[in-house]
Amino acid sequence: MEQYLKSIKVGFIGGGNMASAIGAGLIHKGILNPDNVWVSGRTDRTHSFWRELGAHPTLKNNEVANNCNIIFLTVKPHMLDDALNTIVEKKAEKFENKLFISVLVGVSLEILHTKLSAVVTSPRIIRSMPNTPMMVGEGITVYCNKNAEPKDLELVDTLFSYIGISQSVPENTINAIGSLSGCGPAFAYLIIESLADGGVRMGVPRPIATKFAAQVLVGAGKMVLETGRHPGQLKDEVCSPGGNSIAGVHAMEKGGVRGSMMNAVEAAANKANELASQLNK
Numbered sequence: 001m002e003q004y005l006k007s008i009k010v011g012f013i014g015g016g017n018m019a020s021a022i023g024a025g026l027i028h029k030g031i032l033n034p035d036n037v038w039v040s041g042r043t044d045r046t047h048s049f050w051r052e053l054g055a056h057p058t059l060k061n062n063e064v065a066n067n068c069n070i071i072f073l074t075v076k077p078h079m080l081d082d083a084l085n086t087i088v089e090k091k092a093e094k095f096e097n098k099l100f101i102s103v104l105v106g107v108s109l110e111i112l113h114t115k116l117s118a119v120v121t122s123p124r125i126i127r128s129m130p131n132t133p134m135m136v137g138e139g140i141t142v143y144c145n146k147n148a149e150p151k152d153l154e155l156v157d158t159l160f161s162y163i164g165i166s167q168s169v170p171e172n173t174i175n176a177i178g179s180l181s182g183c184g185p186a187f188a189y190l191i192i193e194s195l196a197d198g199g200v201r202m203g204v205p206r207p208i209a210t211k212f213a214a215q216v217l218v219g220a221g222k223m224v225l226e227t228g229r230h231p232g233q234l235k236d237e238v239c240s241p242g243g244n245s246i247a248g249v250h251a252m253e254k255g256g257v258r259g260s261m262m263n264a265v266e267a268a269a270n271k272a273n274e275l276a277s278q279l280n281k
C-alpha cells in the first residue's frame, strides 16, 4: 500500500487550513509524494507554502481535476458552487469517474452527489469530518460514502489513519460526532489555557504552566485510550481520600464543568444541524 500511496495523484480544491492539515501532514510523514500533489486556490495566498513542500499550487481548479484521480474538496461550504463551476471549461464536458473526498461541514452526500454529477461521470464520494490535530498526526476523521468502491474506502481509511484515528460512520451521526471531534480541539485548548492559568495563579511560570497543562491532556488521553479503563476509574485512582486532587475535583464540580462540556458539544451539534439544513435545502 505504501508504494501505491506514493504513486497516486492527489488534488486539493482549496489550499487553506484543512488542506494543509491533511496534505502537509501526509507529505511530512512521507506518505504522499509532493510531486504528485496539486492544490488550487482562488488567489496565490498559499502558493509559497505548497511550493516549498514540493507540491504544485495553481489558480486553476481544472488543472487539479485533470491531473488527479483523488480530489479533496477543501473549500468553505459556501465556496463549493464557485469552485465546481470552474472545473469544467465547457459545460458539456465531464471528467471520468473520480474519487472526491469532501471535508465540508454540513454538506450532505446527496447534495455533493448532485453538484459533482455536473462535473464528473459517476462520482465516487466520501464525506469526511476530519479535525486539525491531524497536522501533528493525532487527528480524528469520521466518514461516510456514496458510490465508493471497497478499494476507495480502504484507501481513505489508510490515508487518514496515518494522521490519526479514522472510522466509517452512518451519515446521520456525522454532525454529532463532528461536534465532539471537530470542535473538541477548541474546547480542549480552552481547558489547557485555563489549567495553565491556574498554575500561573499559584506561581508557576507561564511557559512551564502551558507546556505541562498540554501534556496533562496528552497523558490523560493516552491513559484512557491505552488502558481501556473508564475515565471515572482513572480519576478515582488519582484522588486519595481527603487529598488535594479530590479538593480540586470538588471545585470543578461546583463550577459545573461536566454540564459545561456537555453543553458545548450540544451547542456545536445544534449549530451544525442548523447550518446543514440551510446548506442542504
Ligand SMILES: NC(=O)c1ccc[n+]([C@@H]2O[C@H](COP(=O)([O-])OP(=O)(O)OC[C@H]3O[C@@H](n4cnc5c(N)ncnc54)[C@H](OP(=O)(O)O)[C@@H]3O)[C@@H](O)[C@H]2O)c1
Residues within 6 Å of the ligand: 013, 014, 015, 016, 017, 018, 019, 040, 041, 042, 043, 044, 045, 046, 061, 074, 075, 076, 077, 079, 082, 083, 084, 103, 104, 105, 129, 130, 131, 132, 182
Ligand atoms: N478548520 C477546521 O477545524 C475544520 C474541521 C473540519 C472540517 N472543516 C472544513 O474544511 C473546509 C475548509 O476549511 P478551512 O479552515 O481549511 O478554510 P480556509 O483556510 O479558508 O481554506 C479555504 C481555501 O479555499 C480556497 N478557495 C476559495 N474559493 C475557491 C475557489 N473558487 N476555487 C478554489 N479554491 C478556493 C481559498 O483560497 P484563497 O486562500 O486563495 O482565498 C482557501 O485557501 C471547510 O469546508 C470546513 O467546513 C474545517
